[in-house]
Structures are given as C-alpha cells and as structure tokens.
Amino acid sequence: MKKELKTAFKFIFVLTAVIYSLPATAQLPGTGATEDLSVRVSPESPGAHTEVTIEIESFSSDLRKSDIQWFENGVRKTRGVGLANFTFTTGGLGTVSNIRVVVTTSAGQTIAKDFVFRIARVDVLWSADSYTPAFFPGKPLPTSEAHISAYALPIFLENGKRLAPSSLMYEWSLNFEKQDKLSGIGKNSFTFTGPNSFGTTNIDVRVSTLDNRIISRGSVHIEPESSEVYVYVLDPLLGPDYRKPVNDNYELREPELSLLSEPFYFPLSHKSGKGLRYEWALNGKAAETSPATPQILTLRQRNTAGQAAVSINITDPFDNLVSAAKSFFVEFGSNLLTQ
Numbered sequence: 001m002k003k004e005l006k007t008a009f010k011f012i013f014v015l016t017a018v019i020y021s022l023p024a025t026a027q028l029p030g031t032g033a034t035e036d037l038s039v040r041v042s043p044e045s046p047g048a049h050t051e052v053t054i055e056i057e058s059f060s061s062d063l064r065k066s067d068i069q070w071f072e073n074g075v076r077k078t079r080g081v082g083l084a085n086f087t088f089t090t091g092g093l094g095t096v097s098n099i100r101v102v103v104t105t106s107a108g109q110t111i112a113k114d115f116v117f118r119i120a121r122v123d124v125l126w127s128a129d130s131y132t133p134a135f136f137p138g139k140p141l142p143t144s145e146a147h148i149s150a151y152a153l154p155i156f157l158e159n160g161k162r163l164a165p166s167s168l169m170y171e172w173s174l175n176f177e178k179q180d181k182l183s184g185i186g187k188n189s190f191t192f193t194g195p196n197s198f199g200t201t202n203i204d205v206r207v208s209t210l211d212n213r214i215i216s217r218g219s220v221h222i223e224p225e226s227s228e229v230y231v232y233v234l235d236p237l238l239g240p241d242y243r244k245p246v247n248d249n250y251e252l253r254e255p256e257l258s259l260l261s262e263p264f265y266f267p268l269s270h271k272s273g274k275g276l277r278y279e280w281a282l283n284g285k286a287a288e289t290s291p292a293t294p295q296i297l298t299l300r301q302r303n304t305a306g307q308a309a310v311s312i313n314i315t316d317p318f319d320n321l322v323s324a325a326k327s328f329f330v331e332f333g334s335n336l337l338t339q
C-alpha cells in the first residue's frame with residue numbers, strides 16, 4: 001500500500017535552526033568615536049558543530065591595508081593584513097563561542113567588534129486532524145481544509161541546565177506573515193487551516209529568552225496531500241484487515257462479499273460534522289447500499305462466471321475540493337447482486 005508506506009516515512013518531519021547574537025557598534029579607543037563594521041555570516045543560522053565563516057567590510061576604512069586579528073574565546077587564532085574573514089566551528093548545544101575581531105587601520109585607529117554565538121535548537125513538529133482508521137500505523141496527512149497544529153520544541157541550555165519551554169518567547173509566522181495574536185510567552189503551539197490543493201504552507205517560529213541573549217529559529221514547509229479512498233474486505237468476525245487493501249483485481253470465492261471504503265485524510269470536521277457522500281457503482285450503474293452504512297457495499301453471487309467493475313466515489317457535499325475515488329474489478333464464478 002503505497003500511501004501507507006509514505007505515511008510511515010513522514011511520521012515526523014523536523015527542521016531545526018540556530019541563530020547567533022551580535023553586539024552593536026565598535027569603539028575607537030582614545031577618540032570616543034564609533035564605526036560600524038558591515039558583517040556577513042555564513043551560514044546565517046549555524047547549528048551545533050557547524051563550520052561558520054564571518055566576513056567584515058568597512059565603508060570608511062580600507063581593510064585591505066589594515067592589520068586584522070581574530071580571537072576565539074580569548075585566544076588569538078589568526079592575524080594578517082587584509083584578513084577580513086574568519087572561519088571557526090561551533091560547539092555542541094548549550095556552548096558559547098565568543099569571537100572578537102580587532103582591526104588596526106593604516107591610520108592607526110583601532111576598531112574592535114565582538115560576536116557571541118549561543119548554540120540552541122528548535123525542532124518543529126506538526127500534526128493534522130485528517131481521518132485515518134483506528135490503529136492505522138501511519139500519520140494523518142495535511143489535506144485541503146484540514147486543521148494542522150505546529151509544535152515548537154526548543155532545546156535551550158544555560159549553565160548545563162535546560163530552560164523551561166514555558167519561560168521562552170515564541171513568535172510565529174504563517175507564510176512569512178507574523179501571527180502576533182498567536183505569539184507570546186509559552187505559546188509553543190500554533191494551529192491553522194491546511195494548505196489548499198495548489199500551495200505550500202510555510203511555518204516559521206523564532207524562540208528566544210526574554211532578554212534575547214539566546215535566540216533560535218525553526219521552520220517547516222508543509223506540502224498539501226490528496227485525500228484517498230482505500231477499500232477493504234470486511235470480515236464479519238474480524239473486521240477489516242488494514243494491511244491488505246483491495247487493489248486492481250479481487251477474486252470473489254465466497255457466496256457473499258462485503259467491502260468497506262475508508263476516506264483517508266479527509267478533514268475530521270467534514271467527516272464527523274457535515275458528513276460525506278458515498279457513491280458506489282457496479283458496471284457503471286449506481287449500486288444500492290444501506291442508508292445506515294453507506295460506506296459498505298455487499299456483493300452476492302448468482303449463476304454464471306465473469307468480471308464486474310466496481311467503483312466508489314467519496315465527496316464532501318459542502319466542499320468540492322474534498323473528494324476521492326477508486327475503481328477495481330471483481331472476478332466471480334457467477335452473476336453479482338448488490339445488497
């Protein structure tokens with residue numbers, strides 16, 4: 001069952017990100033003046049044990065003629081004329097890397113700038129309220145109109161202790177638009193309506209301590225999935241076997257066969273509240289089912305052998321974007337009758 005395999009691999013989709021903190025302008029000792037250094041960091045959101053490159057520029061001094069020193073945690077790592085970039089590797093979660101650059105211009109002025117990289121992490125998980133049968137091993141997938149919840153799981157360490165997620169500030173964005181009303185201290189979850197059939201939903205969260213000393217970002221990109229119909233043989237004693245859906249052909253060997261259709265990934269609110277419409281057909285003609293159980297079709301054999309085309313179409317009478325269909329053949333030893 002291809003969809004079942006797909007859901008198994010999509011059970012958790014996580015994207016993490018880490019951001020660094022940077023102080024403001026640098027001081028020119030002895031003059032009281034300040035000068036900004038333009039800074040570029042790559043990658044912009046380095047994670048644990050990640051190689052990071054810092055590159056500086058100045059619009060008022062010629063760095064190509066300047067003596068530049070780079071320090072990591074108080075230890076000078078490199079020095080050279082025009083050495084405007086520096087590469088180092090971050091530590092693990094909870095570590096702090098203090099980077100300092102000291103520039104001595106050809107005019108004798110000194111510019112110093114400090115960078116503090118506090119390594120944190122945010123995992124972003126999501127869940128959808130689309131329908132799957134009870135005990136189905138896969139994850140409900142995001143389909144049109146389904147409600148989706150995103151959860152931020154930050155790992156912020158300070159002095160070897162993990163900070164309580166409830167003490168952190170969460171700032172959510174949906175498709176790059178800030179969600180101020182749904183953001184705040186301790187608001188580590190965010191619920192929204194799923195993407196339509198033609199777009200991707202982008203969820204971003206910025207997590208920080210209240211003093212902004214530790215900041216981290218996480219994001220997840222959710223692709224819309226299609227609703228599906230799977231049909232199962234309904235055993236009167238054991239019920240359906242969700243490991244074995246009916247495929248393109250099914251051989252009917254018993255006098256009677258009951259088929260159960262399951263509307264995978266339909267929004268739960270549509271399935272339980274508004275209700276769905278089940279339309280069975282046998283050889284292109286509408287097949288009769290019980291009004292109490294429209295999702296079940298019962299077939300009975302008579303006389304001659306042959307083949308019958310069976311189809312099921314499940315629709316939402318209130319939303320034409322929510323629908324799915326399946327067709328298959330039943331081989332039998334005699335004519336078929338529906339319930």
